[in-house]
Amino acid sequence: MSLVGNWSYPTAIKFGAGRINELPEACAQAGITNPLLVTDKGLADLPVTAQTRDIMDAAGLGRAMFSEVDPNPNETNLDAGVAAYKAGGHDGVIAFGGGSGLDLGKMVAFMVGQTRPVWDFEDVGDWWTRADADAIAPIVAVPTTAGTGSEVGRASVITNSETHVKKIIFHPKVLPSVVICDPELTVGMPKFITAGTGLDAFAHCVEAFSSPHYHPMSQGIALEGMRLVIENLPRAYADGTDIEARANMMSAAAMGATAFQKGLGAIHAMSHPIGAVFNTHHGTTNAVCMPAVLDLNAPAIADRFDRAGSYIGVPGGFDGFRTFVQDFNDSFGIPRKLSEMGVAENRLDDLVTMALDDPSCGGNPIPLTRDTLRRLFEAAI
Incomplete structure (x- = not known):
């Protein structure tokens, strides 16, 4: 049985070995021409990340990366990621990695156009309606672990570095537009x-x-x-x-x-x-x-x-x-x-x-x- 597929549940998913090579097409599908790849510190220097940035570069997407992401990402990481996004004039995020890289990447795309603090969008009642939905940048998600499933999630977990409390930040448009699930990325x-x-x-x-x-x-x-x-x-x-x-x-x-x-x-x-x-x-x-x-x-x-x-x-x-x-x-x-x-x-x-x-x-x-x-x-x- 061939373990390859194109799925739309709950979002567009390109599933199969070797499909990281379709990253440029995924960015085009999401409307991204100048992406910021967001990942965690542990992944930043690994071959799988270098390979992905080479694919971006060869397609004219640059190789911009932000990797100051802790294992339990916090608002300090988020602020730095938003600053890097704005400084690079980016128009979308490639959220890359395990739960920490995926969660923070999604939040960078979410927060880059908001004027309220991230804690105002906690998954409580209808707090998500406080956000400017039109200001949320497009997201392509690329998991490199098989665990959190954050690539198909509409929320991220962010730790408040002052109170040491984890908060779930939710918005329907935090669901990535396109996901590449390439099991070869998890081999290492x-x-x-x-x-x-x-x-x-x-x-x-x-x-x-x-x-x-x-x-x-x-x-x-x-x-x-x-x-x-x-x-x-x-x-x-x-x-x-x-x-x-x-x-x-x-x-x-x-x-x-x-x-x-x-x-x-x-x-x-x-x-x-x-x-x-x-x-x-x-x-x-x-x-x-x-x-x-x-x-x-x-x-x-x-x-x-x-x-x-x-x-x-x-x-x-x-x-x-x-x-x-x-x-x-x-x-x-x-x-x-x-x-x-x-x-x-x-x-x-x-x-x-x-x-x-x-x-x-x-x-x-x-x-x-x-x-x-x-x-x-x-x-x-």
Whole structure:
């Protein structure tokens, strides 16, 4: 089966190995003639980035790049990116990389024409309507990991560097106009990034599948996304050059982010503050939190996982799935406790307060309270 396609769900996606070479066409499709490539510090000097800038340059698009992007991007990175965009006279953004590069690239395109601070556009109620939609620059997204799915998302996560709180900034036009999903770009990922990002995609699918909200399309996507991760992450982890497994993981990442339109839950409500305070890797944090959250949510989700087991290839109903999740984490060397990642109990009160304020709380199948969140953090730490 050929793993190549042109899709329009939820946006235009050029999927397939080698399709980074179509970047000039993607920019033309988005109406970009002078792009700024936005990526993170870790990717800036890697061959995959140099190759992409060579493709831009050969097509007359220049090779301008902004890479002052932290692993958990913040408003300082954003201000610098907007300044670089304006200084270069750019007319669009190529958001390139994992979650941090994609999220910040999208925000540079969003904020370059706004007059209000970024925090005024948090994903609260209809705050997004405060933005000048006509001033949002076009975006082409190019993921180099298979995890966050930010390439098909209408929001970015930005950390407030003063309060150490992660905020979700939302606008429908933050959804990239064109996405290039080229699994060859993920071949060079180290094993721990392959695992951490892949388990992020898995968490998105599990939480969307568990959410109590009504969204049958997302429910089906989440189910297939779980199956793809379960079958392909071990292959991609064992052999990073397995293009079929890399392609299926790239699909699963986009599917997870599409599915969580249905909602996220306690896993993300916990991992957002943990990442903001302790600067942990997001996907790995999700993986460590998942077993405790499954235990809490069991009364509300056991039936649906009982039905899903035969399809996703995990026998034993919900109890079998719960056991599988811990074994799955262990197989990738994921820590069993957050304390192994430097998370300390002395910030427990702060973490609970921040988690309660996180919009992901609303998608958890068991209502989250200060008491339930405290117990979750204690179990995970």
